[in-house]
Amino acid sequence: MQGRWSPTGPKSVGGPRTFIPEWRGLPVDLTGDAELDRETRERRREYVGEWESLLRAARSELDSTTVQVLVRQALAVIDDLGRMPHVLSRPAFSIEVTATAMAVLNAGPLDKK
Numbered sequence: 001m002q003g004r005w006s007p008t009g010p011k012s013v014g015g016p017r018t019f020i021p022e023w024r025g026l027p028v029d030l031t032g033d034a035e036l037d038r039e040t041r042e043r044r045r046e047y048v049g050e051w052e053s054l055l056r057a058a059r060s061e062l063d064s065t066t067v068q069v070l071v072r073q074a075l076a077v078i079d080d081l082g083r084m085p086h087v088l089s090r091p092a093f094s095i096e097v098t099a100t101a102m103a104v105l106n107a108g109p110l111d112k113k
Contacts, residue, residue, distance in 0.1 A: 051075065055105060066109050074104040 051071045056062070062070070081087050081097050090096065 048072070048075065059105075062109060070105055070107060074101040077101055077104055 048071060051074070052067050055067050055071055059067075078097055078101050081093075081100070087093065
């Protein structure tokens with residue numbers, strides 16, 4: 001699948017906002033300031049690392065890969081739901097997003113078939 005970048009997100013023959021595996025390794029200029037972009041990526045790694053440490057402490061039975069996957073899934077859910085105005089405006093949004101993220105983090109170990 002050959003894709004290209006546009007200001008509104010990834011594009012491909014399959015339609016708008018399609019994930020493109022070829023993104024890995026492409027330079028992404030978020031701000032136009034290389035130092036700020038480096039700092040942003042570093043803080044993101046630290047933030048994700050903190051979540052991973054907390055999950056490892058709570059669920060010591062999980063291997064490192066499973067911890068990484070569950071944390072990234074939970075953060076993706078939180079991020080996605082927080083970008084949906086019709087969901088974000090729900091009176092119980094914080095309770096619902098917390099319950100959803102906790103369901104992801106409490107999922108069983110991944111099937112390794």
